[in-house]
Amino acid sequence: MMTISPSLISPDLSLADIPLEETLSLGVMASGSGSNFAVLAAAIAKKQLNARIPVLIYNNPDAKVKEKAADYNIPAVFLDHRQFNPREELDRAIVETFQEYGVKWVIMAGWMRIVTPVLLDAFPDRVINIHPSLLPSFKGVRAVEQALAAGVKVTGCTVHIARAEVDSGPILMQAVVPILPDDTATSLHERIQVQEHRIFPVAIALAAKLGL
Incomplete structure (x- = not known):
C-alpha cells in the first residue's frame, strides 16, 4: 500500500536554502497560544532567519502569545477587536501601529479575524x-x-x-x-x-x- 510521508512539503526547502541579505522587519498578529509566533522568534534568535520582530499585535486579552513575546523581549500591543466597528477601523489601528514600529512584512500567525483592504493595501503582497x-x-x-x-x-x-x-x-x-x-x-x-x-x-x- 502506498503511504504518504508526514514530512512531505512543497517546495522542499529549508532556511539554509534561502539565505537573506536584508533583515526582514516582521509585524506579527496572533490571537491564541502563539506557537507559530514562538517558532519565528526562535528562528530569529538562533540566527536561522535574518529578521526581527519589532512588535506583536494580539486581540484576545487571554492570549498566551503575549507571554511568549515577553520571553523574547518583543513589545506586545493589545487591540481589542470588540472596540472597533466596522472591522476596517481595527485594521487602521493595526496599520498605524505597524508603521510606527517600522514593519515591512505582516505575518498572521493564528490571527482569528478577517482582514480588510485597509491592511492589505498598506502592505501590498506583504501580508502572509x-x-x-x-x-x-x-x-x-x-x-x-x-x-x-x-x-x-x-x-x-x-x-x-x-x-x-x-x-x-x-x-x-x-x-x-x-x-x-x-x-x-x-x-x-x-x-x-x-x-x-x-x-x-x-x-x-x-x-x-x-x-x-
Whole structure:
C-alpha cells in the first residue's frame, strides 16, 4: 500500500536554502497560544532567519502569545477587536501601529479575524497567512474538523500571500499530513502544527527572496 510521508512539503526547502541579505522587519498578529509566533522568534534568535520582530499585535486579552513575546523581549500591543466597528477601523489601528514600529512584512500567525483592504493595501503582497489545510480545500474556521467530516485521506497546512477573500492568495508552501483512522480533531491538529512550525519561517524567507 502506498503511504504518504508526514514530512512531505512543497517546495522542499529549508532556511539554509534561502539565505537573506536584508533583515526582514516582521509585524506579527496572533490571537491564541502563539506557537507559530514562538517558532519565528526562535528562528530569529538562533540566527536561522535574518529578521526581527519589532512588535506583536494580539486581540484576545487571554492570549498566551503575549507571554511568549515577553520571553523574547518583543513589545506586545493589545487591540481589542470588540472596540472597533466596522472591522476596517481595527485594521487602521493595526496599520498605524505597524508603521510606527517600522514593519515591512505582516505575518498572521493564528490571527482569528478577517482582514480588510485597509491592511492589505498598506502592505501590498506583504501580508502572509498560515492555514491548517491544503488550500484551496477547507477554507475558513474549523478547517481540521472540515477535513475529518469530508473523509479525505490527507490534509495539511498552507502558507500563502493573503488576499481580501478569506484564505485565498498565492501559495508559498504546503505540507501534507495523512489522516489516520483513529484521528480526532485534536490529534490531527497537533500533527498539522508540527508541519506548520517547519514551513512557516521557510515560506516567509521564500516570499522575501522572490521579492513578492
